[in-house]
Structure formats: structure tokens, C-alpha cells
Amino acid sequence: MNRFSRRKFLYTAGASAAGAVLLNACVGNPPEPGGEAATEQVKPVDLSPEMTPETTKVVLGYIPILESTALIIAQEKGFFAKYGMNEVQVSKQASWASARDNVIIGSEGGGIDGGQWQMPMPHLISEGIITNGNKLPMYLLAQLSTQGNGIATSGKNQGKGLGLDISSAADYVKGYAKSEGRKFKAAHTFPQVNQDFWIRYWFAAGGVDPDTDIDLLAVPSAETVQGMRNGTMDAFSTGDPWPYRIVTDEIGFMSALTGEIWKFHPEEYLAIRADWVDKNPKATKALLKGVMEAQQWIDDPANTEAVVAIVSGRNYLNVPPDIIRPPYQSNYKMGDGKPDIKDKMMGPLFWKDGIGSVSYPYKSHDLWFLTEGIRWGFHKGKIDDIDTAKQIIDRVNREDIWKEAATEAGFTADIPASTSRGVETFFDGKKFDPENPEAYLNSLEIKKV
Numbered sequence: 001m002n003r004f005s006r007r008k009f010l011y012t013a014g015a016s017a018a019g020a021v022l023l024n025a026c027v028g029n030p031p032e033p034g035g036e037a038a039t040e041q042v043k044p045v046d047l048s049p050e051m052t053p054e055t056t057k058v059v060l061g062y063i064p065i066l067e068s069t070a071l072i073i074a075q076e077k078g079f080f081a082k083y084g085m086n087e088v089q090v091s092k093q094a095s096w097a098s099a100r101d102n103v104i105i106g107s108e109g110g111g112i113d114g115g116q117w118q119m120p121m122p123h124l125i126s127e128g129i130i131t132n133g134n135k136l137p138m139y140l141l142a143q144l145s146t147q148g149n150g151i152a153t154s155g156k157n158q159g160k161g162l163g164l165d166i167s168s169a170a171d172y173v174k175g176y177a178k179s180e181g182r183k184f185k186a187a188h189t190f191p192q193v194n195q196d197f198w199i200r201y202w203f204a205a206g207g208v209d210p211d212t213d214i215d216l217l218a219v220p221s222a223e224t225v226q227g228m229r230n231g232t233m234d235a236f237s238t239g240d241p242w243p244y245r246i247v248t249d250e251i252g253f254m255s256a257l258t259g260e261i262w263k264f265h266p267e268e269y270l271a272i273r274a275d276w277v278d279k280n281p282k283a284t285k286a287l288l289k290g291v292m293e294a295q296q297w298i299d300d301p302a303n304t305e306a307v308v309a310i311v312s313g314r315n316y317l318n319v320p321p322d323i324i325r326p327p328y329q330s331n332y333k334m335g336d337g338k339p340d341i342k343d344k345m346m347g348p349l350f351w352k353d354g355i356g357s358v359s360y361p362y363k364s365h366d367l368w369f370l371t372e373g374i375r376w377g378f379h380k381g382k383i384d385d386i387d388t389a390k391q392i393i394d395r396v397n398r399e400d401i402w403k404e405a406a407t408e409a410g411f412t413a414d415i416p417a418s419t420s421r422g423v424e425t426f427f428d429g430k431k432f433d434p435e436n437p438e439a440y441l442n443s444l445e446i447k448k449v
């Protein structure tokens, strides 16, 4: 079955559970969820020999959260196939740890060749830091999305000033051991990557040391949400669609969106094993072109309903469309008496944001992640200084391949002029100048370095 008829089949099978809908389907063509835009495939282009990929197959892992949208859309809309990659497998991973283990195995052993990653997982896997010393060189090829994450806090902590700036609530948080008989407890889904960085930044900016004043742990999402319901978990650093569910299910409120903490921050990335890319350079560029086209398609509000229909499907996120529509519309209920946020520039963006390219992998962003790792003493003895960080980035970040692919696809107007996005500013006024990361580290009050 091709993808088109599989979608038709799924629709019909779902409809047969409801008699009225089945009757409709017998009378005429039922409306497709998301309309024609959700099922229509783009046409393949005629490929010149120099653009014909070495292989049509690759296995790309993804985690069922909104950051995977570009991979799902590139597959379902035929953007990968358009450039000759017509045997791509987009493979759901049970967790970040599974994705890491599967990329070490590789597709030939039943694992994956690459896919979606939090940062700086590709750098840490390349250096053997999160793989028991097993160094697997990887190439970072594109950013998949910006923003779309947040800090959720349990309902138990309402009315205590746990918003974007928690400095007025710092004593309340630190006093938990006395008042509750345990420390304030917070979670992310994998240590030493994005979600851990966002919640650490937020706590530290408000005067709470995430290593000593609270308990901060890696906990699976479902378990965290259960803990927030029953009062044993206090905060959760997480991606869409969880922020929406936590507020609408009355489990808690949103303390901050990551777009408020750091506007247009780097989020998750596409990275593939270096051996696969080196062996298949044309196929790599074909995949990148597919991702780039998907990202542009997703950002077009005219396609939002189609994106919702495809991504919510049972073979992908497998959630009711109503749960993921608000995040794609950048429509956030915050709770705890705060006004809702309805701002396209505050939610997930895929191709362009208010500064420049989302898709292009700026080396200056890799440098922030590795600098922040130095701040928290994450990789002592392995990444201790900025020079080491820069050397790793030069090995892993392949923005040159992104630029080649963008040029071949005709997206030259969207190629940034520099590998640096320049000085980045956080909500608390701190600045990260990629030309002087030491000044940023010096400016921080709470750190381990």
C-alpha cells in the first residue's frame, strides 16, 4: 500500500466504528481530516546525475513530540521522495535513551542512521560521553524547530509567584524541605540536554541552585504528570503538547514558555551518523532539501489543519487533533492567573523566526549548549574549556552541507551570512556573546565553574 492509500484505509477503518460516519462515507467522498493538503503528495523532480542519491533508504528516528514535525511532514507529503529518497523510514523511538542506543547500532543492525536529537546529544555521542566511551562520529545537519517548550508547575504551587521570574518565590522553593519534609522536586526527560538546560536556567535566574536547593531528576513524562497530579512532583521541563495538556487537564500551570526565557532559542536538530553521510553525500543533501521544504510548508498557516491531521495520526503522535492544534497555532493557556499567550512568534517555528533561519544550524548555538554544559560541570575532564568545545563543534556541525543543499534547492535567499547568529539575550538580561563565552560564564551567579 502506498502512503496515500494507507491514509485512506486508516480513515475508513476509523469511520467504520461510527455508523453515521460510515453512512456518510457510503453516500459520497467523506471529507479527509485536514483536507486535500493532508493527503496530496508533491511530485518527484527529474534528478540530474549529480543530484541522484547514492541510496534511496535511510532510517530516521523521532520522538513523538512537535519537534519531529518536519521529519513526519517530509515523509508524508513526499518531500523526501521528491528528491529521490523514496524509501525513508521515519521510526518512532521509545525514549531519548533508545534513540541514542539505536544510532550506535545503525540501520544495518536494526537501529537507526540518525534523526531527531536534543542538544548537544550529537556532540556527546560523537565524543563517547553518553555512550560508555563508545565514540560514534555524527554530523549535525539542520535545526528542526525553535521554541515550543516550557516549564510546567503543579497546581499545588499556585499563587506563589512561580512565573517567568521566580526571584520572589525563591525562598518558598528553597523552604520546601522545612515546610514539606522534602525538597522541591522537578523533572526533565533526559539529563544534560535542552529540557535540563531550560529548567536550570530558569531556576538559577531566580536565585535557586538546581543542584543543591531542589531535586532535579530525569523522569519519564507520564510518570512526571502522575506525580504532578498527586502532589509528589512540582515542576516539569517539557515540550508541546504537554504544556497544553497540563493546563487543560488542570494538573498545573505554565510558569514560562521557553520562548519567554530565550526568544527564538535553538531547540531540536537533525543529525545523522558521519559514516552514513560520508558514504551518501548526495542522499544527505536530498534529505536536507526534503526537510527544508517540509519546514516551509509547516510554517504556512494555510497548512496548519493538514499538519494537525497528519501529525496527530495513529502512526505518529497518536493523540486527538484538538490536543496539538493549539500549540501549532501558538495558542497557550498559562494558568495561575496569567493571561493566555496567542502569539505566532512565541510558539514552535520551523523555517524562519523573527531573527533569521530556524533550519540553518548556527555554530554559535552549539557553542551555547557546550558552554552551558561547562557552566554546570556536566563533562568534567572531557569538555572543560571553550577551545575544546569549539574543536568538537568544528567536527560535528556540518552547516556547509546545509548551505550546499539550500543552494541546490534554490533557497539561497535564506542562507545566513555567518555561522554565528551573534549576541543572544535572555529574559533576565544576561547576554551570550559567541565571541566571548567566558564573559557570559563570568556574568552568571549560580554555576559550578
Ligand code: CA
Pocket (backbone or CB within 6 Å): 067, 149, 194, 195, 238, 239, 267, 268
Ligand atoms: Ca524539546
